[in-house]
Amino acid sequence: MMNTFASQKRDVQNEKDTQTLKEEWPYLFTTTGLKTHFKELTGVHINQEFQEDMKRKYKRILGYLKSLRPARESRAAKLLPQIQGNPGEDSCGALLLLLAHFKEDQNKMLINVDDTCVATDVDLRHLPTTPCILLCGESPMTASAFMVAVDQLVVNDRILTFTEAVNDMFMIYYALNIDYPVELGATMEFIQRCIFRINPVKGSKVQKQGNKKRLAVNPKVLSLLSKILEHGITDCGHVPWFSPSSTSLCCTSFPLIPSQRPPDIGSEKEEALKLCPVFCTEQQRREKKRVGPHG
Numbered sequence: 001m002m003n004t005f006a007s008q009k010r011d012v013q014n015e016k017d018t019q020t021l022k023e024e025w026p027y028l029f030t031t032t033g034l035k036t037h038f039k040e041l042t043g044v045h046i047n048q049e050f051q052e053d054m055k056r057k058y059k060r061i062l063g064y065l066k067s068l069r070p071a072r073e074s075r076a077a078k079l080l081p082q083i084q085g086n087p088g089e090d091s092c093g094a095l096l097l098l099l100a101h102f103k104e105d106q107n108k109m110l111i112n113v114d115d116t117c118v119a120t121d122v123d124l125r126h127l128p129t130t131p132c133i134l135l136c137g138e139s140p141m142t143a144s145a146f147m148v149a150v151d152q153l154v155v156n157d158r159i160l161t162f163t164e165a166v167n168d169m170f171m172i173y174y175a176l177n178i179d180y181p182v183e184l185g186a187t188m189e190f191i192q193r194c195i196f197r198i199n200p201v202k203g204s205k206v207q208k209q210g211n212k213k214r215l216a217v218n219p220k221v222l223s224l225l226s227k228i229l230e231h232g233i234t235d236c237g238h239v240p241w242f243s244p245s246s247t248s249l250c251c252t253s254f255p256l257i258p259s260q261r262p263p264d265i266g267s268e269k270e271e272a273l274k275l276c277p278v279f280c281t282e283q284q285r286r287e288k289k290r291v292g293p294h295g
Contacts, residue, residue, distance in 0.1 A: 005040045012177050018151040021176075029155040031164060034171040041174050044196055046167060054163070054195055058090040061194070064231045065097040075100035086141040091163040095187070096140065102186040102220060109169070109184055110135055115144050119157040127152045130181045131172040133165045150176065170196065179207040190221045 008025050016024075027033040035046050044050070066083070070076035076097055083093040099106045108128055114121070115137040122134060131150040137143035146165035147157040150172050159165045170191060173180065180188035185206035192198045192205065204214040 005037060008037065008175075009041075012175070018153050018155070018176065022153070022155055028175065029172075031156065031159070031168055034168055034175060037175050038171040042196075042198055044198065051163075055090065057195055058094045058163075061228060062090045062094040062097065064228045065094065065101060067231070070100075075103075082139065082141060086139070088141050089162045091166060092140045095162075095166060095191075098187050098190060099184075101224065102190075104185070104187050105183040108181055109133060109187075110140055111149075112138065113147075119147060119154040122147070122149070122154055124149075124152045124154070128181070130178060130184075131169045131176075133162075133169050148172065150178070166191070173205070180205050182207050182209060186218050186220050189218050190224065193217075193221065194225060 004025070008021075008028055011021060011024070022029055025033075028037055039045050062083075065076070066080065068076070070080070079093075079096050079100055083096065096106070099109070108130070109132055111127060111132055111134050113134050113136055117134075117136055127134075127149050129151050131148065133140075134147040134149060134154070135143040136145040136147070140162060143162070146159040146162060147154050148159065148165055148168045149155060155172070156168055159168060170188075172178070173188070189204070189206065200216070202216055204216060204218075206214060206218075208214055
């Protein structure tokens, strides 16, 4: 696979259609093949340790979003009973609530098909052209299996968990060099920065809208990240860290950048608080004021 990476990348850059790519490089569209290609592209290795870290992040995201009090008729309010009544993968509840939080089009990402449906049964005409997940069942939380499609073509029909389906969908965006659709821009960027720890200093992977300038970091994504981090401080006493030079966020238990490590709690606590006053709790602000800038 690694020996053919350059050839695969060249074919993608030459804009070969997905059907041709799948015929010439069938292994690329398997979960294992995508992980190998994705690691070569981004340096992100989705190994067991990464997946355990991913579970902790989804759990924390879900915990924060469930702690909010949505309006009675909002999407989030309608989702909460379903999530609480169907305990399963935290990634599923977290993603549904993220889509609701950002008010983005769930149907652009998650498509319901019959629970006995196989790839050949799917009505491809009604699928979006961007990567999406097909749910074999009535709900993401009760689906019996999952498939991933792109360019109105099912490329992987043997996925057993929702988390794996999300991973495959996300990796396909990178493997095939596809921009995030505007309708899912904030959710996809949140997954990119928080779950996969891909934090470019410049540029955006969201589709450009006319002459509208694309921001390096979506303010809505940045706001939610900061609130989750602050929620972690309040609940767990963790000290976050903000690097103004890279507009990247990470936390001692919620890392977002593989190449940078947050300061240790204790000896560098004051420096951490100085770097990120926006994330300090009121108690920490008072402590900082009492201690002074030089300790």
